[in-house]
Amino acid sequence: MTKDARPAQQDGTIDQGWSFAETMADVASEGLVHALEAERRVEPRSNVRTAWEELLKDARVCTRCELYRHATQTVFGEGPLDATIMFVGEQPGDQEDLAGRPFVGPAGAIFDAALEKAGIDRSTVYVTNAVKHFKFALRGKRRIHNKPDAAEITACRWWIEHERALIQAPLTVALGATAARSLIGKVVTISKVRGEPLTLADGSECWVTVHPSSILRAPDDAARKEGKRLFLRDLKLIKERAAELAA
Numbered sequence: 694m695t696k697d698a699r700p701a702q703q704d705g706t707i708d709q710g711w712s713f714a715e716t717m718a719d720v721a722s723e724g725l726v727h728a729l730e731a732e733r734r735v736e737p738r739s740n741v742r743t744a745w746e747e748l749l750k751d752a753r754v755c756t757r758c759e760l761y762r763h764a765t766q767t768v769f770g771e772g773p774l775d776a777t778i779m780f781v782g783e784q785p786g787d788q789e790d791l792a793g794r795p796f797v798g799p800a801g802a803i804f805d806a807a808l809e810k811a812g813i814d815r816s817t818v819y820v821t822n823a824v825k826h827f828k829f830a831l832r833g834k835r836r837i838h839n840k841p842d843a844a845e846i847t848a849c850r851w852w853i854e855h856e857r858a859l860i861q862a863p864l865t866v867a868l869g870a871t872a873a874r875s876l877i878g879k880v881v882t883i884s885k886v887r888g889e890p891l892t893l894a895d896g897s898e899c900w901v902t903v904h905p906s907s908i909l910r911a912p913d914d915a916a917r918k919e920g921k922r923l924f925l926r927d928l929k930l931i932k933e934r935a936a937e938l939a940a
């Protein structure tokens with residue numbers, strides 16, 4: 694019986710005193726012990742799913758800051774709960790707000806294309822945002838993205854930290870300054886920290902790179918091309934490092 698096969702308790706922690714398999718081995722047939730062990734092995738992850746679903750339910754009715762008042766809905770994270778890599782963006786945009794999913798608009802298209810080029814399958818990573826509601830200003834009928842402020846980022850850390858605690862991805866990627874600020878807890882200059890691992894409070898690794906929308910905002914084709922090249926370089930490094938951490 695490996696340590697990982699021990700059952701998680703309701704709160705997701707491991708019961709250190711558990712010795713169920715040892716006891717059963719003495720009294721039950723080998724087949725029954727194997728069946729029980731298999732069941733125990735999946736239990737920790739199913740507890741994570743239950744806890745994540747509860748978290749999602751709570752996040753859907755979040756009123757921790759004022760952003761919920763004008764947004765269509767909470768846009769929570771998505772992806773496998775045992776992902777090695779967690780990507781954290783800033784906040785949902787107009788299309789994400791309507792769809793209820795992260796990174797499905799123009800920034801998502803840049804993100805998806807870069808992931809594909811880097812050989813990272815999006816269905817294998819967890820994708821979320823530092824802030825879960827769309828913040829915007831109305832200009833006529835258009836909803837123009839507004840950056841979340843420090844209080845909104847701090848209020849929303851409640852959700853991202855719970856997501857991180859459940860998923861326990863060994864590698865978290867901050868896409869842009871808002872995500873970096875939320876994860877690291879202070880303002881960082883992306884050009885100074887990109888391309889190398891930082892250590893988060895829980896001991897896991899954080900890599901900081903640009904937000905894909907910075908590529909969309911590039912002033913000309915040459916800058917856009919260079920932005921894409923550097924983003925791809927970062928994603929390739931991240932992929933390599935995630936493979937090392939998962940090995």
Ligand code: URA
Pocket residue numbers: 782783784785786789794795796797798800801822906
């Ligand atoms: N920008 C983000 O930071 N997140 C999204 O989900 C979409 C755009």
